[in-house]
Amino acid sequence: MTRASGSLKYPARVMLVAAMNPCPCGYYGDRSRPCVCTVTQIRRYRAKLSGPLLDRLDIHLDVPPVPVRELRAELPSAEGSAAIRARVVAARDRQRRRYRSDGFYTNAQLKPRQVKRYCGLDQHA
Ligand SMILES: [Zn+2]
Known part of the structure; x- marks a missing residue:
């Protein structure tokens, strides 16, 4: 500040x-x-x-x-908390491995230079 x-x-x-x-x-x-x-x-x-x-x-x-009726609707195929947690843990693990040599461990810690290095977009993206 x-x-x-x-x-x-x-x-x-x-x-x-x-x-x-x-x-x-x-x-x-x-x-x-x-x-x-x-x-x-x-x-x-x-x-x-x-x-x-x-x-x-x-x-x-x-x-x-x-619409409220959609918010209240049952979602039988909704993913459970355990499955979501497993995906988050796997993603955090990938980040930890990816940034091992950079001295940080999450996407949130990327500086602009590292965003350019790790987050390149191809034509489709
Ligand atoms: Zn208005």
């Missing part, structure tokens, strides 16, 4: 996940209900988020609403 009075380093690694409605009423772009906001209201609402804050969010996604 840098301010006029100086600079501080905190020992923390943060992943910020944030969400907001697309407009004050929450239905802009929704196919099930019409948005009742004016263009001015939407602009004013979105302007509450400052540019510097938005610049620090790396990924912005529009996520369509999920």
Whole structure:
């Protein structure tokens, strides 16, 4: 953190996940209900988020609403916690092996130079 009075380093690694409605009423772009906001209201609402804050969010996604009946539906094929845990443990193990000689052990610790080295995208990606 840098301010006029100086600079501080905190020992923390943060992943910020944030969400907001697309407009004050929450239905802009929704196919099930019409948005009742004016263009001015939407602009004013979105302007509450400052540019510097938005610049620090790396990924912005529009996520369509999920109907309540789908949220409540039973998902017979849903993966259980034990299976998910096994996948996470396997992924962490792959990362630990991949970065063994780099002195760190997770994807979250990659610096930009290492992202270029390990995360190259082919044409399909
Ligand atoms: Zn609206």
